[in-house]
Amino acid sequence: MDFSLFFPRHARNQEQVLSIGDQTVPLQLVRNPRARRYILRLLPGGTARVTIPRGGSAEEATRFALRHTDWLQKQLLRLSQPRAERNSWKHGDLIDYRGNSVALDITVTDAISHVRFGDQSIPVPETQTDLRPFIERHLRKLASRELPARALELATQHGLVFSKVTVRNQRTRWGSCSVKGAISLNWRLVQTPESVRDYIILHELAHLRQMNHSTRFWREVARICPDYEAAEHWLKRNSRILR
Numbered sequence: 226m227d228f229s230l231f232f233p234r235h236a237r238n239q240e241q242v243l244s245i246g247d248q249t250v251p252l253q254l255v256r257n258p259r260a261r262r263y264i265l266r267l268l269p270g271g272t273a274r275v276t277i278p279r280g281g282s283a284e285e286a287t288r289f290a291l292r293h294t295d296w297l298q299k300q301l302l303r304l305s306q307p308r309a310e311r312n313s314w315k316h317g318d319l320i321d322y323r324g325n326s327v328a329l330d331i332t333v334t335d336a337i338s339h340v341r342f343g344d345q346s347i348p349v350p351e352t353q354t355d356l357r358p359f360i361e362r363h364l365r366k367l368a369s370r371e372l373p374a375r376a377l378e379l380a381t382q383h384g385l386v387f388s389k390v391t392v393r394n395q396r397t398r399w400g401s402c403s404v405k406g407a408i409s410l411n412w413r414l415v416q417t418p419e420s421v422r423d424y425i426i427l428h429e430l431a432h433l434r435q436m437n438h439s440t441r442f443w444r445e446v447a448r449i450c451p452d453y454e455a456a457e458h459w460l461k462r463n464s465r466i467l468r
């Protein structure tokens with residue numbers, strides 16, 4: 226395979242183009258004084274972009290891109306393929322994260338590929354075609370750290386006591402509360418806005434007082450979570466997160 230860099234004769238401003246196999250990929254160099262090293266990414270439109278760190282040079286950035294042409298080729302292949310599965314996640318896809326729709330962005334720096342979204346960055350093996358299992362595992366870990374702490378905080382605030390709290394992988398419900406006062410919360414609550422996460426926690430905590438969905442129960446919910454209707458509405462509109 227021929228990996229070479231050339232300046233097309235007809236290009237007006239000597240735009241650089243990478244030649245990868247039988248494809249040509251526009252190469253964009255962007256300076257970012259806050260970057261600590263060279264970062265290569267393939268933009269969803271098919272342009273390769275190298276971020277040049279403080280003190281770096283365009284020449285080094287170009288060499289960096291050339292060193293990673295096989296990585297680029299893999300990403301290009303992925304970009305051109307239709308989704309293997311409807312439910313797989315790949316570069317450029319939008320996912321829900323803390324109530325925002327964020328794009329998955331794969332980058333390579335040194336020898337490690339990372340997928341970035343929102344404020345998160347996760348190393349992923351280069352051979353990985355579906356990012357979903359990695360990202361879900363990561364989000365679940367985040368949830369295990371955050372949700373029990375938040376549940377304890379809200380319970381204390383409202384003078385409620387649960388026996389334990391578990392973070393679960395559920396496909397049909399956001400949370401539950403057992404007769405023994407054990408609360409379980411869906412890890413996907415890190416994908417919803419924080420107000421919605423809090424509503425679900427408060428909903429389950431309210432079951433400690435009312436083990437049903439009676440008028441009394443909803444009165445209790447309204448008392449400890451006055452905005453609960455907006456949260457319910459959000460959950461209905463975004464039920465796809467559970468699927």
Ligand SMILES: [Zn+2]
Nearest residue numbers: 428432437438
């Ligand atoms: Zn309920």
